[in-house]
Amino acid sequence: MGNLSRKKKKNKKEKQKEKTKNNLIDLQMDQENEKIQKTIKIITLGTGESGKSTFLKQLSILYSTGFEESSRELYATTIQNNLIHYLKILLRAAHSLGIKIQEENTRLSRSFFAFDDLTTQSLKAIIQLWSDPGLKQAYERRSEFQLPDMSKYFLDDAERIGKSDYLPTDQDILNCRIPTTGVNELNIVVDDLPWIVVDVGGQRSERRKWIHHFDGVTLVVYVVALSEYDQQLFEDQTVNRMLESLDLFAKTINNECFENKNCVVLFNKDDIFRKKIKEVPLKKCFPNFTGENDYQSTCKFIQEKFDKIGRNKKRVIFYHFTCATDTESMRAVFDIVSTTILQNQLNVGGYL
Numbered sequence: 385m386g387n388l389s390r391k392k393k394k395n396k397k398e399k400q401k402e403k404t405k406n407n408l409i410d411l412q413m414d415q416e417n418e419k420i421q422k423t424i425k426i427i428t429l430g431t432g433e434s435g436k437s438t439f440l441k442q443l444s445i446l447y448s449t450g451f452e453e454s455s456r457e458l459y460a461t462t463i464q465n466n467l468i469h470y471l472k473i474l475l476r477a478a479h480s481l482g483i484k485i486q487e488e489n490t491r492l493s494r495s496f497f498a499f500d501d502l503t504t505q506s507l508k509a510i511i512q513l514w515s516d517p518g519l520k521q522a523y524e525r526r527s528e529f530q531l532p533d534m535s536k537y538f539l540d541d542a543e544r545i546g547k548s549d550y551l552p553t554d555q556d557i558l559n560c561r562i563p564t565t566g567v568n569e570l571n572i573v574v575d576d577l578p579w580i581v582v583d584v585g586g587q588r589s590e591r592r593k594w595i596h597h598f599d600g601v602t603l604v605v606y607v608v609a610l611s612e613y614d615q616q617l618f619e620d621q622t623v624n625r626m627l628e629s630l631d632l633f634a635k636t637i638n639n640e641c642f643e644n645k646n647c648v649v650l651f652n653k654d655d656i657f658r659k660k661i662k663e664v665p666l667k668k669c670f671p672n673f674t675g676e677n678d679y680q681s682t683c684k685f686i687q688e689k690f691d692k693i694g695r696n697k698k699r700v701i702f703y704h705f706t707c708a709t710d711t712e713s714m715r716a717v718f719d720i721v722s723t724t725i726l727q728n729q730l731n732v733g734g735y736l
């Protein structure tokens with residue numbers, strides 16, 4: 385008898401222990417779920433070269449550890465190789481556009497194509513050729529061929545960049561162009577909330593990978609290169625970049641995953657746009673634009689185009705005009721974006 389009651393007591397104790405253990409597991413799972421639900425997932429979308437990765441780099445500078453020395457060394461190699469690459473593009477463009485370069489540079493311009501690496505000799509050649517008015521003229525006509533805007537920033541500073549102990553500054557890295565292939569993710573904490581920011585490649589060949597990252601998105605950040613209204617796509621020289629961006633916006637924001645998701649549209653490269661709009665009419669991209677060709681009217685017209693495509697009753701679209709390479713101006717943009725997210729979270733939780 386005594387044995388039986390001891391056995392019963394033991395069973396009861398074990399059951400109690402089991403229950404406590406299960407409760408603990410439930411609690412841990414709840415906490416884990418809460419953490420997942422609390423994580424803000426932001427996806428940056430847009431055509432190639434619009435500035436998505438630059439947006440991510442700024443987040444890393446402002447909310448994370450920025451760039452480690454090892455990553456700066458990798459950027460150094462890319463930036464140095466790009467100098468040679470940009471100069472070759474300019475030489476080819478000058479030739480095909482019929483732009484003359486100075487006679488004393490003719491031989492050097494031909495032999496330059498043999499250079500593959502940045503050496504004392506190739507650096508000297510870059511500095512000499514870049515000072516040729518013909519190449520400057522070709523640079524001014526860069527919308528007629530494919531050359532990154534930021535090439536001038538690096539070519540102007542070739543002497544500093546060409547040094548053997550060159551380590552890029554934050555600004556050099558922000559200006560450096562490396563097309564994204566695949567997906568980059570950045571984990572940061574903003575206003576005590578964990579954010580995961582997903583950066584995808586924007587060129588046509590990259591876009592089929594996007595769909596795998598659409599689940600659980602809190603906010604879509606769509607980046608438009610405002611200044612590219614007179615440029616053709618890198619992937620297809622017959623397609624205007626701004627029209628491609630509008631078309632892509634229609635296809636992505638109206639995807640069912642984003643039906644009730646708020647969206648921030650960044651009209652980026654505002655710095656270049658402000659200068660360009662004084663010289664190149666917006667009609668070049670939108671022949672039916674009849675307004676004044678000033679900054680305000682053209683921005684309003686472009687914003688309305690995007691708004692017409694993206695507007696629905698279930699979401700709000702916020703618009704910002706940005707220069708993604710300018711850290712201070714981006715800090716202000718992130719403050720607004722983070723407030724928007726906080727308000728949205730409070731709304732969802734029924735606190736507002």
Ligand SMILES: Nc1nc2c(ncn2[C@@H]2O[C@H](COP(=O)(O)OP(=O)(O)OP(=O)(O)O)[C@@H](O)[C@H]2O)c(=O)[nH]1
Nearest residue numbers: 432433434435436437438559561564586653707708
């Ligand atoms: N002047 C200027 N340059 C910018 C701005 N934003 C980005 N850039 C430059 O534009 C180039 C392209 O920027 P990325 O961030 O690589 O573009 P992306 O959208 O990530 O391109 P993909 O990875 O190909 O989709 C880089 O050289 C940047 O430095 C801007 O607001 N103003």
Ligand SMILES: [Mg+2]
Nearest residue numbers: 436437563564
């Ligand atoms: Mg990128």
